[in-house]
Amino acid sequence: MRRLPLSLLAASLLLAGAGHAHAADTRIPDAAVKAAEQLRDKALTDDTGYKIVSSLTTEVGPRIAGGVNDERARAWAIAKFKELGYDKVYTEAVTYPLWQRRSEHGAIVAPFPQPLALTALGFSAGTPAGGLTAEVVKFDSLDALKAADPASVKGKIVYIGFRMSRQKDGHDYGMGSAIRTGGPAIASGKGAAGFILRSAGTDEHSRTPHTGVTLFKDSTQAIPAAALSNPDADQLERVLAYGKPVSVRLDLDCGITGTFTGANVIGEITGRKHPKQIVDIGGHLDSWDLGTGAIDDGAGVAIAMAAGKLIHDLPQRPDRTVRVIAFANEEMGLFGGRAYADKHADDVANHQLGTESDFGSGPVWRMSASVKPEARAAIAQIASVLAPLGVAYDEKRPGGGGSDLSQMHGKGMAALSLTQDGTMYFDYHHNANDTLDKIDPKELAQNVAVYAAYAYMAAEAKGDFGSAPDAFKNDGAGE
Incomplete structure (x- = not known):
């Protein structure tokens, strides 16, 4: 044409x-x-x-x-x-919960011990002193987690491995962000001890995990939640494929410490x-x-x-x-x-x-x-x-x-x-x-x-x- x-x-x-x-x-x-x-x-x-x-x-x-x-x-x-x-330049106050990240570490403990590149999600709870070690249970989707028997989740670390692909309009992020924001609360409601996901990101070869917020309606129900880099998620899935119980340790020093008042900054012509x-x-x-x-x-x-x-x-x-x-x-x-x-x-x-x-x-x-x-x-x-x-x-x-x-x-x-x-x-x-x-x-x-x-x-x-x-x-x- x-x-x-x-x-x-x-x-x-x-x-x-x-x-x-x-x-x-x-x-x-x-x-x-x-x-x-x-x-x-x-x-x-x-x-x-x-x-x-x-x-x-x-x-x-x-x-x-x-x-x-x-x-x-x-x-x-x-x-x-x-x-x-x-x-004209001025500010308007904005108040919100103050969440702080201090340190974060993770590792596969068994059957093949090795470190994991991960990062805590915003509003994640911290782990107990000395970290949290638990068996991993894998789900293929958020819907699968929603449908899961709580008995299969209780006391475990939930993992969801949705992989985003590159798109001009970024539409895969709709699912990636839904897993990140909603998954930890759903897992918590079923008694999970922690939550990890494949990062909501499209870089395939870099061990750079992607953070982002997760949401809990009740902050007292928050559990430790973190994102793995794509290569580390691949590694975890390979270990899970052996069919043996897989345990992961999370050591997250983070959490809500009060409230904070910041501001929108506004300029006008x-x-x-x-x-x-x-x-x-x-x-x-x-x-x-x-x-x-x-x-x-x-x-x-x-x-x-x-x-x-x-x-x-x-x-x-x-x-x-x-x-x-x-x-x-x-x-x-x-x-x-x-x-x-x-x-x-x-x-x-x-x-x-x-x-x-x-x-x-x-x-x-x-x-x-x-x-x-x-x-x-x-x-x-x-x-x-x-x-x-x-x-x-x-x-x-x-x-x-x-x-x-x-x-x-x-x-x-x-x-x-x-x-x-x-x-x-x-x-x-x-x-x-x-x-x-x-x-x-x-x-x-x-x-x-x-x-x-x-x-x-x-x-x-x-x-x-x-x-x-x-x-x-x-x-x-x-x-």
């Missing part, structure tokens, strides 16, 4: 959207579309985003929520917003005509402690901050305020996103459109939206500006707003999803290899271009995108 030049493709998208437009539809003025195109092109050669993520990962490093670098990260974000020229109407973008400031949190989610913070900076530098501010949020403690349960949504729920109608970057720094390749029908023409206009960047508009797919802003979307905020290429993302996600060298500056700049153009156009739109209390509760969006 003959491919249209990008300029013609962009025009055809715009005309397709315009063909269904009516006089009352939300639209973006021609002058704003032209300005967004110029903003997009400038962003592609701008290195502000890369400088920001380099600064964060070098000057602060890992940023586990409530850890030694939590306050330093917040101070860094406040200073960076001010350095970039944001008009004040709207020229409607300063109380908000276009939301952001990323989460916290990270896990094994790497330096470059792709998860230093990149997202940098993309949003840099997009706001480019809008700030335009000759004239957009009509609405562009708000950039560096969310607190996404990793252990969306605490920053939940706090933000709770605080701003009564004002949801003023939050015009929002999305968060939290899937690394691969190029954005797909856009979807949850907006009122009368705003689809404006979304088509945004799509026409993003099309030359390789972004396809899926008009049938809902938009969830990203991880933290999914909570505001749940309150009724209109939302986009700007899906990045996550083919390699889960090689580094939540492990010690999440470092700055995994970020391609040109790919990061493409993300900044997408966010700058979208945020500017949404802030300039004539008409709204349909935000209202509970406006999108039935759209089926999920992040």
